[in-house]
Amino acid sequence: MGNNAPLFITTLSIYVLLRLALTISAPEGALIEQLPGLNATLPSKHYSGYVSVSGTNGKKLFYYFVVSERNPSEDPVVLFLEGGQGCSGMAAFIYQHGPVNFKKVKPRGSMPKLHLNKYSWSKVSNIIYLDSPAGAGYSYSGNESDYSTGDRQTALDTYIFLFEWFKLYPEFLKNPFYIAGESYGGVYVPTLASEVVKGIGSNVKPMINFKGYMVGNGITNTKFDHSSVMSFAHGMGLISDDLYQEIVAECNGTYFNTFKSTCKSKVEKANLVLEDLNRFNILEPCNPGPEDSIKISTALVPESLRKSEKTERALPVRDSRLGRAWPLRSRGRNRIVHTWPQLLQSGLIKCIDDEVATTWLNNEAVRKALHAENESVAGEWVLCSALHYVSDSGSMIRYHKQLTYLGIRALIYSGDHDMVVPFTGTQAWTRAIGYKIVDEWRPWYADEHQVAGYNQGYDNNLTFLTIKGAGHTVAADKPKEALEFYSRWLEGKRI
Known part of the structure; x- marks a missing residue:
């Protein structure tokens, strides 16, 4: 040039x-x-x-x-x-x-x-x-x-x-x-x-x-998402051939919301085998102590839903590590989804650490810089809030x-x-x-x-x-x- x-x-x-x-x-x-x-x-x-x-x-x-x-x-x-x-x-x-x-x-x-x-x-x-x-x-x-x-x-x-x-x-x-x-x-x-x-x-x-x-x-x-878990676990070498074959025989491809006792017992046995895994990424470690778990806010949940024995019995309890991706569903057309019934008692989701986000986003200078309302108006920032939510879209x-x-x-x-x-x-x-x-x-x-x-x-x-x-x-x-x-x-x- x-x-x-x-x-x-x-x-x-x-x-x-x-x-x-x-x-x-x-x-x-x-x-x-x-x-x-x-x-x-x-x-x-x-x-x-x-x-x-x-x-x-x-x-x-x-x-x-x-x-x-x-x-x-x-x-x-x-x-x-x-x-x-x-x-x-x-x-x-x-x-x-x-x-x-x-x-x-x-x-x-x-x-x-x-x-x-x-x-x-x-x-x-x-x-x-x-x-x-x-x-x-x-x-x-x-x-x-x-x-x-x-x-x-x-x-x-x-x-x-x-x-x-x-x-x-x-x-x-x-x-x-x-x-x-x-x-x-x-x-x-x-x-x-x-x-x-x-x-x-x-x-x-x-x-x-x-x-x-x-x-x-x-x-x-629901059918595709939930029914794939056991085949995935088996394909990844996380549950044995024998247990997987028993689950297939007893559950007929439906591993969730089942009332068949023999199916439920087999699925529960598999969940015991899988319980210490990080289900969000099975390659990553799961440190289930409180320092490596996220805090769930229940401030937005009506008092009647927080520790209601009636609510806890009405909603099936499942492994907390399924966390935010697997909503619990009750029966009926408009199925009430209360994602956190077990977590509302413990206040934690295991295997996920939200320390950085919680610390930064609740800092007064950060909230001001981001033009977020203060805690007295918008509440404490938490990674996930427990809302009363209805899954009504099918x-x-x-x-x-x-x-x-x-x-x-x-x-x-x-x-x-x-x-x-x-x-x-x-x-x-x-x-x-x-x-x-x-x-x-x-x-x-x-x-x-x-x-x-x-x-x-x-x-x-x-x-x-x-x-x-x-x-x-x-x-x-x-x-x-x-x-x-x-x-x-x-x-x-x-x-």
Whole structure:
């Protein structure tokens, strides 16, 4: 380039800056100036605050918005929903794919140190972390009755949130929009997607440029999700051939909510064998002491449900390590889901340590920096709040069929060492939809030589993907691989 090199570099730099320049019409006071504990400049702009979804004294949903580090004016906008029910979206921000990583500092309870995350999903997308429903994380309501909710109401509330959020940030309306989530997000995501599609069909303004959705290790269908656990455990060498054959013979493929005593006894025997495993990732250790367990808030649960003997007898007790991904269900059409009956007595979920998140998000300076209400208004931040929740949406398979038939892209991914929602059940229901295979089962690679997992593509833009060695929270276990498939899929490239 000779003497023209400096001019070329300057021109290129100006071009890049112009592409990255984006005027954001955020609410006054929404910009986050600095994150306590981070001795570095944020690589992109961050915003946070509340959106009211039910009146002045009603539900206030907290969001944390990370602008893309690449090209915010063109990159997709992704809404990420954590599971639960009642778990905070900020958990994904801290432990999985947020723009910063958190390092635990001694002594216990000290403020963690933050550093930039090179595998953040904000490298390739604008991303909204949402605390939903009201009562999760920093979200709250002035009406105690709002803490009794369900699938349908949560989907409607989150749709209203989106509607109002895009009014606050209208410059992002033209960007491709995607919904993502994990665990009980397997219900949140497709039910919300259905509401968005209805809004588009009714020409509701502002018009959202909805393109697709992602579900990771998601609750979908009771039969497929629950019935896959024993076959998964057997396939992974965790229970013996003899015991597995006895279970198959006695249970006839139904290992949950069974009243057959011989089946129940065999399943209970298997659970005893499995009880010391970390079911969220069977490759990882489980330290069941109180220092390695998460605290469950019961503040939002009506007093009558906290230690009611009647409630405890009405709801079957199961292993606490199934935690936030396996809701308990009572019989009947509108099945009351009380995810934490056993945990309400102990106050803990084993094998998960929430020290970093709890310490950081309850710090007064952090709450102020994030524009979160103080504890007297929004309550103490906890990883998962015990809500009174009704599972009233049924199987998600019909939602997936309806959405993909309309041309909405769907990526269903699974960490292949999760025993909470095993990949075997997810693989089975994606196949059971009945779509033609257009990309036969094959390995995919995060770099040139290493197999990162397996992929199968179906007609109507439905893709099933596994991530080798990952558990229930894929990006926490395999951050490099997670960013790889995330970015490729968003760009419409072959994984």
